[in-house]
Amino acid sequence: MKITLLPGDGIGPEIVTATVKVMDAAAKKFGFALEYDHQLLGGCAIDAYNDPYPEVTQKSANAADAVLLGAVGGPKWDNVDPSIRPEKGLLRIRKDLGLYCNLRPMKVSRFTAHLSPLKPERVENTDLLIVRELTGGIYFGTHNEAAMVDGVETASDVDLYTRPEVERIARKAFEAAKVRRGKVTSVDKANVLAESRMWRKIVTEMQAKEYPEIELNHLYVDNCAMQLVLNPGQFDVVLTNNIFGDILSDEASVLGGSIGLLPSASLGDGTGLYEPIHGSAPDIAGQGIANPTGTILSAAMLFRYSLDQQAAADAVEAAVEKVYEDGYRTPDLFGEGMTKVNTQEMGDLVAKALLEA
Ligand SMILES: NC(=O)c1ccc[n+]([C@@H]2O[C@H](COP(=O)([O-])OP(=O)(O)OC[C@H]3O[C@@H](n4cnc5c(N)ncnc54)[C@H](O)[C@@H]3O)[C@@H](O)[C@H]2O)c1
Numbered sequence: 491m492k493i494t495l496l497p498g499d500g501i502g503p504e505i506v507t508a509t510v511k512v513m514d515a516a517a518k519k520f521g522f523a524l525e526y527d528h529q530l531l532g533g534c535a536i537d538a539y540n541d542p543y544p545e546v547t548q549k550s551a552n553a554a555d556a557v558l559l560g561a562v563g564g565p566k567w568d569n570v571d572p573s574i575r576p577e578k579g580l581l582r583i584r585k586d587l588g589l590y591c592n593l594r595p596m597k598v599s600r601f602t603a604h605l606s607p608l609k610p611e612r613v614e615n616t617d618l619l620i621v622r623e624l625t626g627g628i629y630f631g632t633h634n635e636a637a638m639v640d641g642v643e644t645a646s647d648v649d650l651y652t653r654p655e656v657e658r659i660a661r662k663a664f665e666a667a668k669v670r671r672g673k674v675t676s677v678d679k680a681n682v683l684a685e686s687r688m689w690r691k692i693v694t695e696m697q698a699k700e701y702p703e704i705e706l707n708h709l710y711v712d713n714c715a716m717q718l719v720l721n722p723g724q725f726d727v728v729l730t731n732n733i734f735g736d737i738l739s740d741e742a743s744v745l746g747g748s749i750g751l752l753p754s755a756s757l758g759d760g761t762g763l764y765e766p767i768h769g770s771a772p773d774i775a776g777q778g779i780a781n782p783t784g785t786i787l788s789a790a791m792l793f794r795y796s797l798d799q800q801a802a803a804d805a806v807e808a809a810v811e812k813v814y815e816d817g818y819r820t821p822d823l824f825g826e827g828m829t830k831v832n833t834q835e836m837g838d839l840v841a842k843a844l845l846e847a
C-alpha cells in the first residue's frame with residue numbers, strides 16, 4: 491500500500507520519523523506491506539520549489555492510498571506572499587483531495603487526566619468527537635488582503651457555505667453519533683452570522699427528517715467554548731464549521747493534558763489525509779522532545795479509515811495505552827514517578843509494545 495509521507499516543517503519530521511517506526515511494526519505484525527513516498531509540503535516546499543504544494547507532491551498524494559502529514563509553517567515563512575504561505579499548501583492539499591470531513595476525537599486518558607488544566611474529576615469522562623467541515627467557510631471564501639479603500643486600510647474574508655456542503659458534513663456527524671452515544675451538538679454563531687443561520691436550519695431539518703433517533707442540540711460557539719471547560723462530559727459528537735472546529739479542537743485537546751495527544755483524519759471520497767491537530771511547534775523544533783502520540787494515533791486512524799486494517803489500528807492504540815500505563819512520558823506530560831523519554835524513544839517504545847503484544 492502506498493503512503494505519501496509529508497513530514498513538513500518544525501517538529502513535523504521528528505514526529506513523522508517516530509510514527510513510521512510504529513507503522514512499520516504494525517505492517518510487520520499484521521503482514522501487509524507499506525511503500526513510502528517522501529514529499530514536501532509547506533515551508534520546506536517553498537524553499538525547494540517556491541510552492542507550498544508542488545506538483546510532484548500533488549501527484550504523489552493523488553496516487554497514494556493515504557497521506558500522513560506532520561505539520562507545516564513557522565516564523566521563517568511568516569512574511570512570504572500570502573498566496574504561497576506554508577499553511578496555504580495545507581489548505582490546497584485538503585481542497586485538492588476533497589477532504590471535507592475532519593474527524594478530531596478527544597478522549598481523556600486515565601493516564602494523563604491529572605495533568606489537565608482542569609480538575610481530573612471534571613475531565614475524566616470526556617470522550618467527544620469534533621466533526622469539522624474542512625473545505626469551505628471563511629477559509630475558502632474570497633480573501634481581500636489589506637488595501638486602501640476610500641482612504642481607509644481595509645481587509646476582508648468571505649464566510650460562505652452551500653446547502654450541499656452543510657448536508658454532507660452534517661450527515662457524517664449524524665452517522666458518527668449513531669455508532670457512538672447518539673447525540674450531536676451543532677455549534678454556530680446563528681445570532682450574528684447568515685452562514686450560521688442557514689447551517690442551523692439545514693442541520694435541524696436533517697435531524698427531523700432523517701435522524702429522529704439522534705438527539706440534537708445547538709450551541710453558539712462562545713457558549714460552546716465555555717461549556718468545554720465547564721462540563722466537557724456533556725459532549726458526544728460536536729458538528730461545526732471550518733474555523734470554529736479549528737479553535738474548539740485546540741481548546742478541547744488540552745483537557746487531556748497536552749495538544750500533542752490529539753490525532754485527526756481528513757476524509758473525502760478519495761485519498762485520506764492524517765495528521766496531528768497541532769502545528770509545527772517552532773518553540774521546541776529540533777530538540778527531539780515533541781510528543782509524537784497525536785501523529786502515532788493519526789496513523790491508527792489511517793489504518794482504520796484508508797487501509798481497512800482494523801486489527802493494526804486497534805493494536806497501535808493499545809500499544810500507546812501500554813506505554814503510557816508503563817509510565818513513559820515526553821516532557822509535555824512528564825511528572826512525578828514517570829520516566830522521561832524523547833520523541834524517538836517514544837516511537838521505539840510504542841513499536842516494541844505493539845510487536846510484543
Ligand atoms: N496542521 C498543521 O500543519 C498546523 C496546525 C496548527 C498550526 N500550524 C502552524 O504551525 C506554526 C506554529 O503554530 P502555533 O505555535 O500557533 O501552534 P502549535 O500547535 O505549533 O504550538 C502550540 C504550542 O503547543 C506545543 N506543542 C504543539 N505540538 C506539540 C507536541 N507534539 N508536543 C509537545 N508540545 C507541542 C508547542 O510547543 C507550542 O507551545 C504556525 O506556522 C502555524 O500556522 C500548522
Ligand SMILES: CC(C)[C@H](C(=O)O)[C@@H](O)C(=O)O
Nearest residue numbers: 563577580581736767768769
Ligand atoms: C495550519 C492551519 C491552516 C490549520 C487549520 O487552521 O486548519 C491548523 O490550525 C489545523 O488545525 O489543522
Ligand SMILES: [Mg+2]
Nearest residue numbers: 736737740767
Ligand atoms: Mg488548528
